[in-house]
Amino acid sequence: MSVSRIKLLPEGPEFSRLVLGFWRLVDPPALNPQQTLTLIETSLEEGITTFDEADIYGNYASEAMFGRALALQPALREKMEIITKCGIKLVSEERPDHLLKHYDTSREHIIGSAENSLKVMQTDRIDLLLIHRPDPLMDPDEIAEAFVRLKDQGKVLHFGVSNFTVRQFELLQSRLSFPLVTNQIEVSLLHQEPFLNGMLDYCLQHKIIPMAWSPFAGGKLFENKDTQQHVRLHNALQAVSNRHHQASVDQLALAWLYKHPARLIPIIGTNRPDRIKSAAQAESIQLSRQEWFELWTAARGQEVP
Numbered sequence: 001m002s003v004s005r006i007k008l009l010p011e012g013p014e015f016s017r018l019v020l021g022f023w024r025l026v027d028p029p030a031l032n033p034q035q036t037l038t039l040i041e042t043s044l045e046e047g048i049t050t051f052d053e054a055d056i057y058g059n060y061a062s063e064a065m066f067g068r069a070l071a072l073q074p075a076l077r078e079k080m081e082i083i084t085k086c087g088i089k090l091v092s093e094e095r096p097d098h099l100l101k102h103y104d105t106s107r108e109h110i111i112g113s114a115e116n117s118l119k120v121m122q123t124d125r126i127d128l129l130l131i132h133r134p135d136p137l138m139d140p141d142e143i144a145e146a147f148v149r150l151k152d153q154g155k156v157l158h159f160g161v162s163n164f165t166v167r168q169f170e171l172l173q174s175r176l177s178f179p180l181v182t183n184q185i186e187v188s189l190l191h192q193e194p195f196l197n198g199m200l201d202y203c204l205q206h207k208i209i210p211m212a213w214s215p216f217a218g219g220k221l222f223e224n225k226d227t228q229q230h231v232r233l234h235n236a237l238q239a240v241s242n243r244h245h246q247a248s249v250d251q252l253a254l255a256w257l258y259k260h261p262a263r264l265i266p267i268i269g270t271n272r273p274d275r276i277k278s279a280a281q282a283e284s285i286q287l288s289r290q291e292w293f294e295l296w297t298a299a300r301g302q303e304v305p
């Protein structure tokens with residue numbers, strides 16, 4: 001079964017229901033361009049056509065690695081959608097003028113960052129550009145100016161945000177004549193805050209499709225810890241797996257996210273083709289309402305009130 005597709009707005013863009021993220025692409029041992037291309041090709045074979053980058057990933061090296069992989073097979077660009085982000089400045093030998101880690105959502109930085117992303121990814125357009133983190137000095141009018149400029153020039157097709165609260169999302173949206181298409185937030189069995197802080201309710205209300213980063217809690221879901229939470233969750237996952245043809249932990253964690261009516265798009269972060277193939281099968285698992293709460297309750301350690 002191929003990963004399905006989802007429209008973020010009635011008139012587009014259309015993304016795959018599962019996204020591959022490249023935060024860890026150049027983590028040691030870093031992949032080379034050919035291995036990166038294999039990850040991309042495996043994803044495309046499974047129906048994962050959307051790839052998530054950020055200017056800062058891999059200490060500013062991930063986008064360039066992705067670009068080098070794409071340069072090996074440039075025709076693949078037409079078969080994929082690229083997301084990238086801007087707005088964080090890291091202290092790095094790659095950016096000697098950054099004296100401390102901080103945020104920058106100035107017009108100049110957003111435009112400069114997006115243009116650099118285009119250059120290093122060796123592409124003529126970004127399908128979706130996100131403001132990576134809410135910035136306490138964020139001026140929504142300035143961000144809007146940068147977005148309009150990039151849109152008018154055809155450099156960025158759509159815009160969104162990441163890690164924003166409902167109020168921050170509304171604030172930026174109030175200055176734009178086009179819709180922000182997503183809020184990319186952390187959601188997983190081990191990070192349930194968006195179910196409780198109103199963000200997913202807001203997305204449902206306004207038909208905004210949210211993206212869920214670190215759906216496996218950055219790999220913590222697979223760790224063999226003997227904390228009470230891990231033992232409870234692993235027992236519950238095993239019980240649910242037994243009812244679903246021994247579905248794996250990654251598949252159940254994704255099936256759990258897919259069940260939410262906000263239609264979350266999970267972004268996985270593996271560098272292994274076999275794990276991409278496994279994750280791509282998760283949509284076929286239909287958890288019952290009771291099973292969803294079985295995992296919720298095990299993760300939280302208490303039954304619902």
Ligand SMILES: NC(=O)c1ccc[n+]([C@@H]2O[C@H](COP(=O)([O-])OP(=O)(O)OC[C@H]3O[C@@H](n4cnc5c(N)ncnc54)[C@H](OP(=O)(O)O)[C@@H]3O)[C@@H](O)[C@H]2O)c1
Nearest residue numbers: 021022023052213214215216217218219222268269270271
């Ligand atoms: N917007 C934001 O602020 C933000 C923040 C963080 C991340 N993100 C995005 O979300 C993406 C995913 O984040 P993430 O990497 O933390 O996601 P994740 O998928 O929750 O975790 C990935 C980690 O889990 C391991 N893993 C995956 N499948 C496994 C399996 N079946 N068994 C054991 N280990 C497994 C991976 O190792 P292997 O490589 O060895 O498989 C990797 O270390 C990032 O690449 C990035 O695009 C966005």
